[in-house]
Amino acid sequence: MKFNASKPALMHAINAVQKAVSPRSPLPVLTGILFEVTGNRLYLTGSDTELTIQCNIEVETETEGAIVLPIRYISDLVRSLPDIPIQFNSIPGSTSVIITYGTSQVSIHGYEPEQYPRLPSINRGTGIQVPQDELKEMLRQVLFAVSNDETRPVFTGVLMQVDGKQFRLVATDTYRLAMKNYQLEEEIEQPVRAIIPGKTLGEVARLTGNTEEKISIILEENHAFFSTADLKIASRLIAGQYPPYEQVIPREFVTRTRVTTREIMDATERASLLARDGYPVVKFTLQENSCVVSVQTQAGWIREEISGLVEGEPLEIWFNARYMSESLRALNSDELCLELTGPLSAAVLRPAGDDSYLSLLLPAKPPKD
Amino acid sequence: MSRAIMLVDMNAFFASVHQALDPALRGRPVIVAGDPARRHGVVLAASYEARARGVKTGLTVAEARLACPGGIFIKPQHELYVDFSARILRILHDFTPLVEPFSIDEAFLDVTGCYKLLGSPVEIARQLKERIRREVGITCSVGIGPNKLLAKMAAELQKPDGLTVLTPEDVPRRLWPLPVRELFGVGPRYEEHLRKLNIHTIGDLACFPVDILKRRFGVYGETLWLFARGIDHSPVDPGSLKQVKSIGQQITLPRDYRGEEIRVVLWELADRVARRARTGGYAGKTVILSLKDSHFNWLSRRKTLPCYTSLAEDIHRAAMDLLERHWSPRWPVRLVGLALGGLAARLPEQLTLFGQREKRQKAEQVCDNIKKRYGEKAIFRAVSLTRAGVFYAAEPPDTAPSFLMKMPRDR
Numbered sequence: 001m002k003f004n005a006s007k008p009a010l011m012h013a014i015n016a017v018q019k020a021v022s023p024r025s026p027l028p029v030l031t032g033i034l035f036e037v038t039g040n041r042l043y044l045t046g047s048d049t050e051l052t053i054q055c056n057i058e059v060e061t062e063t064e065g066a067i068v069l070p071i072r073y074i075s076d077l078v079r080s081l082p083d084i085p086i087q088f089n090s091i092p093g094s095t096s097v098i099i100t101y102g103t104s105q106v107s108i109h110g111y112e113p114e115q116y117p118r119l120p121s122i123n124r125g126t127g128i129q130v131p132q133d134e135l136k137e138m139l140r141q142v143l144f145a146v147s148n149d150e151t152r153p154v155f156t157g158v159l160m161q162v163d164g165k166q167f168r169l170v171a172t173d174t175y176r177l178a179m180k181n182y183q184l185e186e187e188i189e190q191p192v193r194a195i196i197p198g199k200t201l202g203e204v205a206r207l208t209g210n211t212e213e214k215i216s217i218i219l220e221e222n223h224a225f226f227s228t229a230d231l232k233i234a235s236r237l238i239a240g241q242y243p244p245y246e247q248v249i250p251r252e253f254v255t256r257t258r259v260t261t262r263e264i265m266d267a268t269e270r271a272s273l274l275a276r277d278g279y280p281v282v283k284f285t286l287q288e289n290s291c292v293v294s295v296q297t298q299a300g301w302i303r304e305e306i307s308g309l310v311e312g313e314p315l316e317i318w319f320n321a322r323y324m325s326e327s328l329r330a331l332n333s334d335e336l337c338l339e340l341t342g343p344l345s346a347a348v349l350r351p352a353g354d355d356s357y358l359s360l361l362l363p364a365k366p367p368k369d
Numbered sequence: 370m371s372r373a374i375m376l377v378d379m380n381a382f383f384a385s386v387h388q389a390l391d392p393a394l395r396g397r398p399v400i401v402a403g404d405p406a407r408r409h410g411v412v413l414a415a416s417y418e419a420r421a422r423g424v425k426t427g428l429t430v431a432e433a434r435l436a437c438p439g440g441i442f443i444k445p446q447h448e449l450y451v452d453f454s455a456r457i458l459r460i461l462h463d464f465t466p467l468v469e470p471f472s473i474d475e476a477f478l479d480v481t482g483c484y485k486l487l488g489s490p491v492e493i494a495r496q497l498k499e500r501i502r503r504e505v506g507i508t509c510s511v512g513i514g515p516n517k518l519l520a521k522m523a524a525e526l527q528k529p530d531g532l533t534v535l536t537p538e539d540v541p542r543r544l545w546p547l548p549v550r551e552l553f554g555v556g557p558r559y560e561e562h563l564r565k566l567n568i569h570t571i572g573d574l575a576c577f578p579v580d581i582l583k584r585r586f587g588v589y590g591e592t593l594w595l596f597a598r599g600i601d602h603s604p605v606d607p608g609s610l611k612q613v614k615s616i617g618q619q620i621t622l623p624r625d626y627r628g629e630e631i632r633v634v635l636w637e638l639a640d641r642v643a644r645r646a647r648t649g650g651y652a653g654k655t656v657i658l659s660l661k662d663s664h665f666n667w668l669s670r671r672k673t674l675p676c677y678t679s680l681a682e683d684i685h686r687a688a689m690d691l692l693e694r695h696w697s698p699r700w701p702v703r704l705v706g707l708a709l710g711g712l713a714a715r716l717p718e719q720l721t722l723f724g725q726r727e728k729r730q731k732a733e734q735v736c737d738n739i740k741k742r743y744g745e746k747a748i749f750r751a752v753s754l755t756r757a758g759v760f761y762a763a764e765p766p767d768t769a770p771s772f773l774m775k776m777p778r779d780r
Contacts, residue, residue: 248723
């Protein structure tokens with residue numbers, strides 16, 4: 001294997017794939033990145049066998065070939081190289097590579113490429129196309145609600161559901177739930193559901209661009225694939241039954257308010273500064289034409305009144321301040337529509353005038369003294 | 370505003386309790402020791418009469434007998450001391466609500482606000498000494514100072530039955546000549562560290578450059594330096610002893626357990642730990658599993674949970690996770706310990722979406738109530754009926770759960 005490449009192109013590709021590699025894997029070959037040259041393209045692959053990311057860049061090929069290089073060295077090394085043409089040359093009959101830059105050289109020992117996991121092949125699955133910027137924003141709106149509790153794997157994933165023209169993402173950690181709908185251009189014949197690991201989608205969100213260019217998503221029985229012109233991401237799906245989330249979305253409400261998102265977010269965050277021990281819970285009092293955010297702790301008290309239209313009965317409800325501000329951040333709207341069914345049941349947060357998104361937030365029981 | 374802090378220290382507490390209960394013991398050398406029958410028992414407390422003959426806390430029974438052949442050895446009765454301690458605390462609470470129990474036989478009082486009501490600190494001290502002597506039958510030493518440190522140091526200066534006032538002005542004259550080990554907060558380890566810096570008396574420490582102490586010992590170095598100068602800003606905190614850090618239980622198994630069997634014991638321990646947490650109103654964030662085999666190989670691993678819990682199911686799940694991660698199913702286990710740490714009290718309770726958590730919570734709460742009313746063995750997990758169960762299945766259940774009893778049984 002021998003090729004010439006530029007530093008920025010190599011950096012771009014390494015950055016794209018390295019999050020899929022676990023540098024402390026007990027299998028040595030899995031601590032590396034696969035370099036594969038065919039034609040005039042270099043394919044870089046990172047994989048922990050669950051998640052595989054492949055990025056390709058254009059290079060000047062002299063001979064084709066492949067090698068696995070350890071991420072611990074190759075990533076920092078390339079980052080520190082000068083921005084001049086770089087040549088990779090693997091020594092025939094060995095697993096080392098010599099990197100030449102200007103008059104200098106560095107050699108790194110790697111591993112045989114044969115044992116490295118390759119991208120799973122796509123058989124036939126349901127495929128859809130979504131503009132990258134739309135998907136990125138959709139993911140941002142739901143990923144905050146993914147659980148990181150590994151003991152309940154289903155909640156560490158995002159439910160991806162395609163039915164007819166509707167493409168839906170749902171995430172919940174049982175304390176809150178976020179749901180986003182998107183209207184596809186083409187209709188899908190067979191409805192599909194898949195639970196995709198939150199980590200995978202975090203990478204998809206990180207790597208997709210702010211462009212209208214489309215990303216294609218293919219859902220198979222055990223895998224999900226995401227691909228753009230220079231990027232392929234494959235991920236194992238999470239097995240299990242997603243909970244019946246539709247049943248828990250309240251259909252009616254007793255109190256509804258519309259307030260400025262920014263105001264309620266700032267108030268919540270200020271109030272949470274006084275509630276730092278244990279759970280930072282803050283009281284929200286909905287009364288005639290205002291929402292009062294308040295809390296009293298050993299440190300002191302705070303009270304902020306935010307004017308807004310309140311319909312229905314006055315209500316007092318407690319929320320975890322951190323959950324509340326994360327939900328508000330994901331709302332993507334200047335105005336919040338908050339619907340409540342009681343002090344001990346789920347609140348519904350919607351961006352005013354946008355039906356494609358909603359999130360649920362479960363309250364906390366009022367603290368006892 | 371200068372504060373008036375008091376430390377009340379019961380003299381030779383355990384021994385005094387026995388002397389208070391039994392007039393025949395008064396004026397005699399009473400020694401409370403581990404187990405007088407066994408030679409390796411250790412002296413826990415000695416009356417002043419015994420101390421006069423050289424009996425000190427920490428001696429073995431054999432040594433104490435040698436020093437004081439006429440000594441009266443008594444086995445410790447902890448419930449008794451707890452009871453006496455509570456009676457004394459109640460008396461202290463008659464003077465001020467700001468009472469911080471410091472150990473079983475010591476308590477700090479903040480009497481700053483009592484002047485108009487009860488008189489000067491010295492008068493208050495006289496009154497409370499008198500009441501404890503009359504009502505409980507025990508003498509105590511009282512130290513009075515502008516902070517907890519000086520109150521504590523003052524109480525140490527005169528024992529038994531003392532009443533000493535230390536003011537900041539007294540510090541150079543009365544405290545500085547004392548060996549540094551006498552300073553509150555200096556244990557044998559720090560004494561050794563300080564000796565290496567040629568600090569032998571409290572005065573040496575007070576005159577030592579504070580920046581060197583800070584560099585050597587961190588914040589604690591500065592705290593000790595301030596202590597040596599008689600400065601201490603810590604408040605009298607009535608709740609300090611009530612702060613529980615962890616709730617745990619361990620059990621030595623009747624034989625070596627392996628794999629699945631350990632799971633059963635973990636269920637039983639998780640249930641007990643969770644129940645104790647719920648009773649105290651606590652929820653915890655860390656689960657600590659300790660395992661030992663019969664060859665003294667041991668292991669202790671902790672796992673932080675995603676949220677606070679007081680549910681046996683969460684604790685068990687985390688414990689199983691630790692077990693699978695760190696212990697082979699083939700390795701034998703002789704002792705299992707399970708603890709819930711990172712405790713917080715009276716947390717607001719976060720509700721969940723699908724109601725599963727609330728259901729489990731309700732179930733465990735109901736079990737608590739049943740156990741409280743009908744006894745520990747009234748309800749337990751079915752796994753406890755397997756051979757591996759330790760807490761419940763030792764004897765076959767003679768009253769089967771009622772839902773299994775279709776027919777009335779003749780007994």
